[in-house]
Structures are given as C-alpha cells and as structure tokens.
Amino acid sequence: MKNLSFRLKTRIILWSIIILTIFILVYLAIIPFGKITYTYRPSGHNLLGGKGFFGNFTPPDRLDIAGENLKVIGDSIYFSLFTPRRFETAKMTIVYRGFDYESYPIIETGVMVDPILHNYRLYPVSNYIIDRLSSEWKKINDGSLVLLQKEKKYSSVSDLLASPPQKNELAFYNYQYNFPYQIDNYQKSQEVVDLPDLRGAYQFYTYISNEDLNFSVDFLDLNQNADQNGDPIQIYVYDTGKKAVAEYSLPDDGNKTDGGKSTEARNVKINIPGLVSGVYKVEVKVNDDLVSQNIKTTQGKLSFISRVWLYNHSSQAINLWTDGSFIKSRVNDPSGVGRISLNNNYFEIPETYQQYKFLFDKPQARNSIIVYRPETIIETSGVFSFGEDALINPDVYKIDQNSNLDKIKYIIADYNSPINLGIWRRADIYLDISDVYREKGQTNFIISIPGLLAENNLVGAEIKSLQIELTGKSLIQKIKEYVQ
Amino acid sequence: MFNNRIQFIFGSKFHQFCQELFYALSGGLLLFVALEIIKPQIVVVYLNLSFWLLLWFLSAMILLLFKKSNK
Numbered sequence: 001m002k003n004l005s006f007r008l009k010t011r012i013i014l015w016s017i018i019i020l021t022i023f024i025l026v027y028l029a030i031i032p033f034g035k036i037t038y039t040y041r042p043s044g045h046n047l048l049g050g051k052g053f054f055g056n057f058t059p060p061d062r063l064d065i066a067g068e069n070l071k072v073i074g075d076s077i078y079f080s081l082f083t084p085r086r087f088e089t090a091k092m093t094i095v096y097r098g099f100d101y102e103s104y105p106i107i108e109t110g111v112m113v114d115p116i117l118h119n120y121r122l123y124p125v126s127n128y129i130i131d132r133l134s135s136e137w138k139k140i141n142d143g144s145l146v147l148l149q150k151e152k153k154y155s156s157v158s159d160l161l162a163s164p165p166q167k168n169e170l171a172f173y174n175y176q177y178n179f180p181y182q183i184d185n186y187q188k189s190q191e192v193v194d195l196p197d198l199r200g201a202y203q204f205y206t207y208i209s210n211e212d213l214n215f216s217v218d219f220l221d222l223n224q225n226a227d228q229n230g231d232p233i234q235i236y237v238y239d240t241g242k243k244a245v246a247e248y249s250l251p252d253d254g255n256k257t258d259g260g261k262s263t264e265a266r267n268v269k270i271n272i273p274g275l276v277s278g279v280y281k282v283e284v285k286v287n288d289d290l291v292s293q294n295i296k297t298t299q300g301k302l303s304f305i306s307r308v309w310l311y312n313h314s315s316q317a318i319n320l321w322t323d324g325s326f327i328k329s330r331v332n333d334p335s336g337v338g339r340i341s342l343n344n345n346y347f348e349i350p351e352t353y354q355q356y357k358f359l360f361d362k363p364q365a366r367n368s369i370i371v372y373r374p375e376t377i378i379e380t381s382g383v384f385s386f387g388e389d390a391l392i393n394p395d396v397y398k399i400d401q402n403s404n405l406d407k408i409k410y411i412i413a414d415y416n417s418p419i420n421l422g423i424w425r426r427a428d429i430y431l432d433i434s435d436v437y438r439e440k441g442q443t444n445f446i447i448s449i450p451g452l453l454a455e456n457n458l459v460g461a462e463i464k465s466l467q468i469e470l471t472g473k474s475l476i477q478k479i480k481e482y483v484q
Numbered sequence: 485m486f487n488n489r490i491q492f493i494f495g496s497k498f499h500q501f502c503q504e505l506f507y508a509l510s511g512g513l514l515l516f517v518a519l520e521i522i523k524p525q526i527v528v529v530y531l532n533l534s535f536w537l538l539l540w541f542l543s544a545m546i547l548l549l550f551k552k553s554n555k
Contacts, residue, residue: 007500014508022515029519029526050530084526441525 029084032475038081040466042070054466055080055442062454070463072447074454080442087472090431094125095464097424101128104449104460106401109429112444115437116229116287117201120446124174124415125427129399131417145175148411157412165410173399173413178240181279181394183207189300195386196318198295199311199375200288205279205383207301207392213237213272213280214298218265219250220291226258227287234285235268240278240394246270265293279394281305301392303383312374319370321391324380325363326402330355331373338373349373357451359402366391401451424464433470492546492553502546509540 004012028036040054042065057063062074092109105128110120133148140147142157154160164170164179188211206213221231230252237246248270253263270282284292291311309332312318331338331349338349340358347358360367366388371378378384381400385391397403399411418427436443452460473481493499513536516527527533 006497007504010501010504011508014504015511018508018512018515021512022519025519025526025530028530029523050532051528053529082525082529084523 030475031085031472034087034472034474034477035470037467037469039468040079042068042463042465053082055082064459071459072449072452072461072463073457073459075450075452075460076446076448078444078446080444081468082441083438083443083470084441085472086434086438087470088432088434089471090433091469091471092429092431093426093465093467093469094429095421095424095426095466096125096461097464098126098128098461099459101126104401104452105129106448106450107427107461108446108448108450109431110446110448111431111433111436112446113436114285115439116234116285120444120448121432121436122174122446122448123429123431124413125429125447126418126425127173127399127413127415129403129405130173130411130413130415133405133411134417137411144414144416146411146413146415148413150409154410160410160412167396168407169409171397171399171403171405171408171411173411173415175412175414177396177412178242178394179396181207181240182277183209183301183392187300189298192296192298193302193387193390195295195297195302197311197313198292199309200290201284201286202292202308203281203283203305205281205301205303205305205392205394206297206299207279208275208299209277211298213270213275213282215270215282216267216294216296217284218267218293219286220265220293221253221255221263222260222289222291223255223257223262224260225287225289226256227289228256230256231287231289233266233268233290235270236283236285237270237272238281238283239276240280242281245275245280246272267294279392300390302390303385303392305383306381307377307379308384309377310371310375312371312376314374317370317372319368319386320378321366321385321388322369322380322382323365323391323393324360324367324382325404326357326359326380327369328355328357328379329371330377332375332377333373338371338376340372340376340378341368341370343367349376363404492550494550494553499550502543502550506540506543506547509536509543513537513540 038053057065057070057077057079059077062072062077064071064073094109096107098104098107107125108122109125110122113119113121130146130148134146138149138152140156145157147154147157147160161177186207186209188209219233232252233250235248236244239245248268250266250268253266255263310318327340327342329338329340329349331352333352337352340347340349342358342360343362345361349356369378381398381402383391383393397408399413416428418425433443449460452458516531516533516536520527
C-alpha cells in the first residue's frame, strides 16, 4: 500500500466503498436468510435520504401526524410496505395506546388479499370486550384459542364444538367453525324470484335440499372507472366446508375505458344439480363498474352477506330484512339525500357519499329495512334478504364493537391480549402473507378501529412504533426447490 | 472569488482526488441505475439518488474549475 500512488490509493478506497454499497444492496434485495425486519417510527428520518419501506399512511383526514406519534382519528387507515421479495409470514409489533376502549373496543390490522373486492384479511390487535370478559368470566386457554364461559360447562373448545350450546348463546371472535346447518320442514320453491339490481361485488348464502342451485344474472358494464385489469367477472360457489364446488368466469367485455357508455349486458346462468343438502355460499367477484341486473333465482332461502350496493335508479322503495342490529348506509346519488326506514323508524341521510350508522330501536331476529333512494350502500353485522322468509344466517354470532352480549354465555376467540407497558400497550400479531396481493413489491396493510368516525375528531388510538418482521424461504431453500 | 480561497492547481493531490471522486460517483450512479432497472425500488428505498446526483454534479463543476485554472 505504501508504494502505491495517491491516485491509486484514492481509487481503491472510493471504489471499495461503491462495491461494498452494491453488495449490501444486493444482499438486502435477496435477503438470503429469508428474515428481515422493517421499522416505522412516526417521527423518524432516514439517514441516507431513501424513501423507506413504509408508504404513506392514508387517508390524511383520518390521521393526525402533527405530534410525535401517529394518531388515528378515523376508521380505517392504510399503508403499504415495500418488500424486495415475497415472504410467508409477518410478525407485526405495534406499540400503541387507546383513548376510549369502551366506545372503540376493537383494534384490528390486516393485509390486502383481493384487489378487486379490496378485501383485507384481518387480525386482532386489541379487543377490550374479550379482555374485560377474561377477568369476569371463566377463562380456558386452549392452544391459541380462548374459551370464555359465563357459567362453566365445557372443559375445552373441542368439548364445546362436540356438543354446542344454543346458537344464540354462542359467539366467536376471529374464529370460524361451521356447524351442520339444516332447516326443518324446508320446502323447496318452484317460483322464480326477481331480485333488485346490485352494483359491485356481493356474496350470499343459499340453502339447498333436493334441488338445483339456480341463479341467473345479467352483468351490465357501466364503464365509469378505468381499470387496467378491465372488468372481469368471477363467480365461486362454496359448500359448507368452504370448498369450491363450481367456478364461473367471464373476461372483460373489451371496453376498459371510463367513458361512461354502458356496454351490452352479458348473462351468466348458474345451474348445479345434485348438491348435498346444506348451506352454500356464492361469491360474485366483480368491480364497481359492473351492475347485476335481472337477478333471477328459484332459491327459497337466499341471504346477502354483510353488504349490498342497491342500484335502484327507478327510485322504488326496496324492502329488505336483516338479522343485524345496526345499519351503515351511504347514498351514492349526486341528485339528493337519502331516507331509510328501520323497523318503521325513518332516518334521513343528509349528505351523499358520507357513511351514516343507524341502530335498530329494538332489534329482533328479523328486522325490516326500506331503502328509497337510488344507489344506496347498506352494511350490517349479519345478513340481508329481499324477503322475510328468505333470511338465513348459518354463521355463529361474531363479536364486534356493537355486540349485545345479554344472551351470550360462551365465546370462542382466537386472540392474545396485548402486553401492558404502562400507558402504552404492545401487541404482537402474526400474519399469513404467503398469498397476499402484491403490486410492484408493495403489500397493502390496514389498521381498523371499527366505529371511529373522522368527523367526530376523536383520537381512537395513538401509534408509537410499528415493526414488521418478515420471514420467508431462504436462498438455499429456494435453490433446492428450483433444482427439484 | 472562489479561486482566491482554494488553489485549483492542476495535477495537485486535491485535483487527483476530485477526479477519482468524479469517476467513482459516475460509476456508482451507473451501477445504481442498473440495479434499479433489474430490481425496481431497491436502491431508492435506502439511498436518495438525488443527493448522489448532486454530489456527482458538484464534483464535475470542481473539475471544470481545475480545467479553467489550467488555461
């Protein structure tokens, strides 16, 4: 080194730095050991000026970023994480504090799995209802599950599943189990029922017993939104065990523009004979450009799950029934405000494109809803039907922020309580990200505080730090897989 | 004015350093751009290439000052 000229020494040092930087970047791109952690600090800065792995938290009107920490003032907020490669699992560690656990008892996070339906797979961060009942009721930990009992009757979750209590005494949180569902004295219907037009995606339950699954729909493409993927149609039919028994798909009609000129409606007919008696779920996966018209079915029992977008341009009153205890409603009609009737109590929807929540005065097993305005989106915690007798809900009651636990005696939850750190709490959430939707290396995440409305300007939670530890296949495992 | 404070002596160690810095920054920039083409975003999440470009531009300017002082 001594005999080298100044120029050569400088050259060696500078190029060593460049080559080392390149090596580090390549290493961080490949992540050969399959494990990496990314940390988001609301008040942090990147030393080298890089844009970082975390995208901006949005929408801005649901966030307060003025202070040191990130304050969530509206449900839901979104962020993306850039990952140089695909991973299998993510351990998200959130250090946060809530401000009103009684009013906003649930905090959840999730990851986008379906870009068409904007579906997120949700995981619990904190559930104050479960936390509170854990100290008041009898609690049994069964693996990752928690069984809460008002009066001790079962010794384990499997014990409860083997001889379940009455349906109205049981509730689930972040847990799914399908009990056999049979309707006594069920009479199959021969009558063809016309259902109102629906916009966008929807899912429904139907009951089959010695009959064909019969459903016909015309899809009208409004061409109001430009989507690079076009407006394809996918319909899946699942049995009780969540196994797909049929699949239908239609590609885009060739018009991907957003000119607003509707193209000719295309019909999809579903007719599946020979199905075993039980409940079937039909999932219609389309984007908001598509309207389902002339929906015809002979199914006597047919209930739409959680959400429907009524495309009611004739402005006729539409009667629905629900087993939910509340309705969230939004009128997507620029011509005026909306009106909704819940068990004959009338509510005004004063502004368009704003979501309003209405509670049934005395919720029954079947509650009546009448919607008057065109283009109204309604949501509930249960199901909707267009006829009183058509309403079925095979799902076990799910705990949400509006839950009425008066009749509930048993709760099964897949949930770990957060750790108390003084005024802050730390929650470790394990997410399955093996099949999530990734676009240009970005994975989309959500943080949800159900019921928190930005217009109330209340802080639902304050996030101090957020860390995501990703685990995936190592380079050696990938090479082995490739060779085999 | 600038010339009065710093001596831009052609062939000096400072001149040699500036030349090498310019070549290294140019090479680094090309490699980073190539990496970005192969694996988009992998450089920009860690480094701000605008800063790198600014540094590269400054080194080029200094080299031009050396050339000017040599005339």
